[in-house]
Amino acid sequence: MRYMVWLLVVALIILHQDLWYWDDRTLVWGFMPITLLWQGGISVGAAAVWFLATIFAWPTDLIEETQQEVEGGE
Amino acid sequence: MVPLIVICVYLLLLLGLGIFASTLFRGSSKDYMLASHSIGPFLLLMSLFGTTMTAFALVGSTGEAYAEGVGVYGLLASSSGIIHSLCFFVLGIKLWSLGKKYGYTTQIQFFRDRLQSDKIGILLFPILVGLVIPYLLIGVMASGTVISAVSEGAFSSMFAEYDYGVPNWLGSLVISIVVLIYVFFGGMRGTAWANAFQTIVFMILGIITFWVISSNLGGVEAASQAVEKRNPSKLMRSVAESDELRYEKAFATWQSLAEYNYANEKADGNLLTAEQKEKAIAEYKGPPIGNWKARAEANLAVANNLIDLTVAEKNDAFIEQDDRVMPEEKPEWWDKKVMTGHELNHYHRNEAAVLAAYTDPIYSKNLGHPNELINPDKPELGTKWTRKRTAGVYRATKWSPEEPRGMSMLVFITYMFIPLSVGMFPHLFQHWLTAKSAQSFKLPVVAHPLFIAIVWIPCVLVGVWATSAVVPGTERALIPPHFNPNAVLPFMVANMSGPFLSGLLTAGVLAAIMSSLDSQFLCIGTMFTEDIVVHYGGKKRFSDKQVLIIARCFIIGIVAITYFLSLYEPRRVFTLGVWTFSGFSSLFPLVFAALYWKRLTKAGAYACVITAISLWCLFFYMSDMALNPHFTVFGMMPVATMVPAAAIVMVIVSLMTQPPSDEHLERFFPKKGL
Numbered sequence: 164m165r166y167m168v169w170l171l172v173v174a175l176i177i178l179h180q181d182l183w184y185w186d187d188r189t190l191v192w193g194f195m196p197i198t199l200l201w202q203g204g205i206s207v208g209a210a211a212v213w214f215l216a217t218i219f220a221w222p223t224d225l226i227e228e229t230q231q232e233v234e235g236g237e
Numbered sequence: 238m239v240p241l242i243v244i245c246v247y248l249l250l251l252l253g254l255g256i257f258a259s260t261l262f263r264g265s266s267k268d269y270m271l272a273s274h275s276i277g278p279f280l281l282l283m284s285l286f287g288t289t290m291t292a293f294a295l296v297g298s299t300g301e302a303y304a305e306g307v308g309v310y311g312l313l314a315s316s317s318g319i320i321h322s323l324c325f326f327v328l329g330i331k332l333w334s335l336g337k338k339y340g341y342t343t344q345i346q347f348f349r350d351r352l353q354s355d356k357i358g359i360l361l362f363p364i365l366v367g368l369v370i371p372y373l374l375i376g377v378m379a380s381g382t383v384i385s386a387v388s389e390g391a392f393s394s395m396f397a398e399y400d401y402g403v404p405n406w407l408g409s410l411v412i413s414i415v416v417l418i419y420v421f422f423g424g425m426r427g428t429a430w431a432n433a434f435q436t437i438v439f440m441i442l443g444i445i446t447f448w449v450i451s452s453n454l455g456g457v458e459a460a461s462q463a464v465e466k467r468n469p470s471k472l473m474r475s476v477a478e479s480d481e482l483r484y485e486k487a488f489a490t491w492q493s494l495a496e497y498n499y500a501n502e503k504a505d506g507n508l509l510t511a512e513q514k515e516k517a518i519a520e521y522k523g524p525p526i527g528n529w530k531a532r533a534e535a536n537l538a539v540a541n542n543l544i545d546l547t548v549a550e551k552n553d554a555f556i557e558q559d560d561r562v563m564p565e566e567k568p569e570w571w572d573k574k575v576m577t578g579h580e581l582n583h584y585h586r587n588e589a590a591v592l593a594a595y596t597d598p599i600y601s602k603n604l605g606h607p608n609e610l611i612n613p614d615k616p617e618l619g620t621k622w623t624r625k626r627t628a629g630v631y632r633a634t635k636w637s638p639e640e641p642r643g644m645s646m647l648v649f650i651t652y653m654f655i656p657l658s659v660g661m662f663p664h665l666f667q668h669w670l671t672a673k674s675a676q677s678f679k680l681p682v683v684a685h686p687l688f689i690a691i692v693w694i695p696c697v698l699v700g701v702w703a704t705s706a707v708v709p710g711t712e713r714a715l716i717p718p719h720f721n722p723n724a725v726l727p728f729m730v731a732n733m734s735g736p737f738l739s740g741l742l743t744a745g746v747l748a749a750i751m752s753s754l755d756s757q758f759l760c761i762g763t764m765f766t767e768d769i770v771v772h773y774g775g776k777k778r779f780s781d782k783q784v785l786i787i788a789r790c791f792i793i794g795i796v797a798i799t800y801f802l803s804l805y806e807p808r809r810v811f812t813l814g815v816w817t818f819s820g821f822s823s824l825f826p827l828v829f830a831a832l833y834w835k836r837l838t839k840a841g842a843y844a845c846v847i848t849a850i851s852l853w854c855l856f857f858y859m860s861d862m863a864l865n866p867h868f869t870v871f872g873m874m875p876v877a878t879m880v881p882a883a884a885i886v887m888v889i890v891s892l893m894t895q896p897p898s899d900e901h902l903e904r905f906f907p908k909k910g911l
Contacts, residue, residue, distance in 0.1 A: 175319050180650055181311065188472035190465060194457040196472040199307045199697060202315040206690035209318040210683055216322075217679045222330050226675045229334040 164219040171212045179205050240387045240731075241403065243740025244747065248415050251751070254431055255419025278680040281668060283433035285681050286688050287752035288664055293814040294692050295443065295749045296379045299729075300722030301811035302700025304866075306471035308644045309700075309811075312652045314693040318686025320656035325682045328660050329669045331832050333678070335905065336670030344666040344828075345768040351831045351905055353897065354839045357846075358768050364850050365663050366761055366795065368820040371813050371863075373757055373799040376750045377409045378813075379723060381803065383750075384408030386727035387743045389623055390607040400623035401606055409803050412747060413796050416754045421789055428755045435748035440691060442745025446730060447695035449742070450702070453733040460702040467705040467714075474644040487638040488578045492555065493544075494528075495637075497535035499554030500544045508543060509534055524713070527634030528599050551575050559637045560590035578640050585861070586636075594631035601627055625724075632719035639718050648869060651877035658821035660828050664760040696726070703729055722811070761795055762788035812866040815874075816857060823849035823879035826887055834891075835902050841891025849883040 184198040191200050301309045332347065341347045344365070345358040381404075388402035396404055420428055454460035461472070469477035501508040509517065514534055521533035538544050546554065549572035556563050561584040594600040603611050605621030612618050622630070659665050672678065703725050706715040716728065730742045766788045770779065779787070827845045830837040856875040860868035870878045 172319065172323060176653070179311065179315055179319065179653075182646060182649075184473070185646070186473050186475040188465065188469055188477070190461050190472070194461040196307045196461070196701075198473060199310055199694065202311040203690050203694050205311075205315040206318040206686045209315070209322065209686035213322045213686065214683045216326060217682060220326070221679070222326075225330065225334055229337050229675075233337050 168212065168216045168220045171215070175205060175209055175212055178208075238391045239736035240740030240743060241384075241391050243737060244384065244387075244744050247741075247744035247747070248411070251431060251435070252415060252419055252422075254434060255422040277673070278677040280429045280433050281672065281677050282681040282684055282688075283436045284429050284756060285665065285668065286685060287432040287436035287749075288756040293375055293753075293811065294689075295439065295696055295746050296383065296723055296726050297375070297811040297814055298693050298696040299700040299703070299726040300724075302471075302697040303703050303716075303720075303725040304700075304722045305642065305644065306474065307697055307701055308474040308649065310693055310697045312644075312649060313655060313815075314689050314697075315686075316653050317656040318689050320653070321659045321685055322682045324657070324659045325678055328828060328832060329665075329678055330675055332666065332669040333672055333675050336672075339904075341670045342667065343670070343764050343767045344661070344663060345764065347666075347670065348827075348831065348842070352837075352839045352842050353901060354842070357839070357842060358772065360843065360846055362764065362768055364820075364824075364846065365661075365764065368817055369663060369757055369761055370795065370799055370802070372817040373754060373795070374802055375813050375817075376754045377413055377796075377799050377803045378405075380412035380747055380750045381405035381407075381409035382721075382723050383727045383743055383746050384412075386724055387731045387739055389625075389731070393606070397606075398624065400625060401608075406804055409800060412751060413754070413800055416751050416758060417793065417796060420755050420758050420792070428759050431755060432752045435752040439745045439749035439752070440688075442742055442748070443692055443695060445738075446734075446742045446745065447699060449738060450699050450729055450733045454702055454706055457698075460698075460706075463705040463707070464701055470641045470643070471701045471704050474649065476641045476643045480641040484578070484638060484641055488640075491558075491637050492551075492575075493539045494532055494535045495554040495558035496544050496546055496551055497538045498531060498558055499550060500538070500546055501534070503550075508538060513537060513541075527630045529634070530599075532634075548572050548575055555581055555637070556584060558635065559584075559586065560588075560635070561586050578637060581637060582640060591628045591631055594627050595624060597631075600631045603627070629717045629720065633717035636719055642867075645869070645872065647872050648874055651873040654822050654874065654876040654880050655815060655818045656822075657825040657880065658818035661821040661824040663764060664756045667760055667763065699729060700725055758792050758796065762792040765791040812863050816853075816860075816863050819874070819876035819879060820850070820853045822876050823853055823883050825880060826884035830884075830887060830891075832905075835906055836891055836896055837887070838891045838894045838896060840894040841887045841889075844890035845883045845887035848886040849879055852879045852882055 179202070181198060181201050184201055187197050189197040191197055298309060298314070335341065335347065339350060341350070345361055348357050348361060349355055384403050385399060385405045385408055386402075388408075389400045390402060392401045394401075396402060399405070419431055451457045451460055454463070464471050468480065470480045497508070514530075517533040517537035518530060521529065521536065523529060523532060549567075552567075552571050552575065553563070555561075555576060559581060561581070564584065595604065603622040604624065604627050605611075607620050607623050609621050610616055610618070611621055703716055706729075707713055708715055715732065716725065720728075726746065727743065730746070731739050734742060766784050770787050771784065824846065827842055827849075830845075831842070852875075856868070856870060856879070857863065860875075868875065
């Protein structure tokens, strides 16, 4: 799952380069420029991916090791 | 006057909050600087978000969207949502671990230890502080612009040269002093509380601003449809054919005006006879504004084929009309082909030429107090013009039309390097090193991209809508051509809401600006005391109280420098912000290698820093000190050259020099399971 999260991050970076909307000025819902909507979606997607990262890719080992070391030294 | 009163009340409230926070102050300089590591996830999120976005996000993004279109969001906002949080994962947690183990409070302490080099601090300190200054400058400059814009006409006779409102310099000064006071009273804890309070204020007021402006423009659909009709290029990243055609037509008309003025001057003002001039004015159908008489005469002169200029004279005419600096050595083609609008834009414009508008009767005849009528007998003529409006009419009617610009794909892609700046931003680094618990990073990591979207999307839409808003009941653009992008948001706020709401919404913008300044002020104070004063003076040499006084004096010194810089020629907020971020990004290879590459050596680190900052200085100079917002290197953002160059030099020099000892590396790269 950890690798999946990092793959999703790479996917976000690729999807962010929305060159396919370069000269598209469609207004979604009558007011939202399509490229702005797409990029807004990237922001929401980033929040979702980082949420997954805090669950599946959080470096618990490093954090616990640090706390133990600090407590041991005190 | 009402908006000013609302702003003053808000500033007093803020000072009260700072003083209240000071009652929680535990007394030590450590608590003052770092709040004894006790800031939780919520305050951390607010502090990080409030400091990294702010003036840049509100004033900068609106102005940039006005100038460049909706693509601005993709340039920095969505990429920051990905990269900022990535840096938290890749750098933040590792730095937290090292800070916890070895007690670092500033990034220089970490680098000194990691690189076993005392002098790296001497090299890095001025660079880091020097890069923070343009970021502070954005806030100080923008606060003056915002207060000045909403206070026009507030005084009856004072500050006539500032449109009877608060001068920019005074607005900037007041905001700097208010932030200094609450930072001095409250320290890190007070700053964190003020930051949280102000971030909430600016987010809520930002949403209200968006709603008020969109309602005034006839709703979100009507506002976007108007852009589709008048400036379709702003809804995408390339230039719409209709915009291109409109520009070519407008440029051709402007060329006639320039040629006529040049030919008329050559003929000592007698190119047309008195009768012809009268006829020209009688036949003119355009708006009687600015230099309209010259436009009318130019029409007649062109229609009757009265202008006879050589190609070189035509090119001279364009340069003169557009207030650009005549090249000392003219290019080879000067007398062979008439320059295009695109070529004309390559010549530097003398912005100070606009001052002529205040004395030239063509433009200054309506200049006066904005609350007085031009002609009391004819109220339909409206109120007198401010200096800003007079200058605006000068630019709009004298200068060449603005060329529609598409975004370069290479520039868009290479903007991705800019959010790497968070890796070296001093205040973020301090938070990483000193956070109470790594768990407190979880909320900022997840919420940061969403907060960016909540603030940036409305700002970008407002900026784009501003391009096509018209004066009610007319087809005349509300904002004239060549308008200062920094003033777009305050202009829209002042024009689209009542005085009370205008004051409140401006307080929201100021909240955003101040929440950026406060953390930065405190951060540079901490750096100075920890990395220079205590480091070289010794811990026992200064008392706690003395350390605090020294920190405060240094902060005042930096604020004073920033303030004086803000009085000079203004730059685009967005452009200045991007330069600051680029500088920090160029140092990203250093922090990344320090955490993940055992082979990094002291010499490699020095080479990295020197390369990064040398390239930054060179490119900054080449961009006319940020005056050219479209400056690129090899067609890319300058940062896309700076980061790889710094990384390559660092790797080569590190591999050529003696690696650190295994014993030393063991402290930073412990073997797993031991």
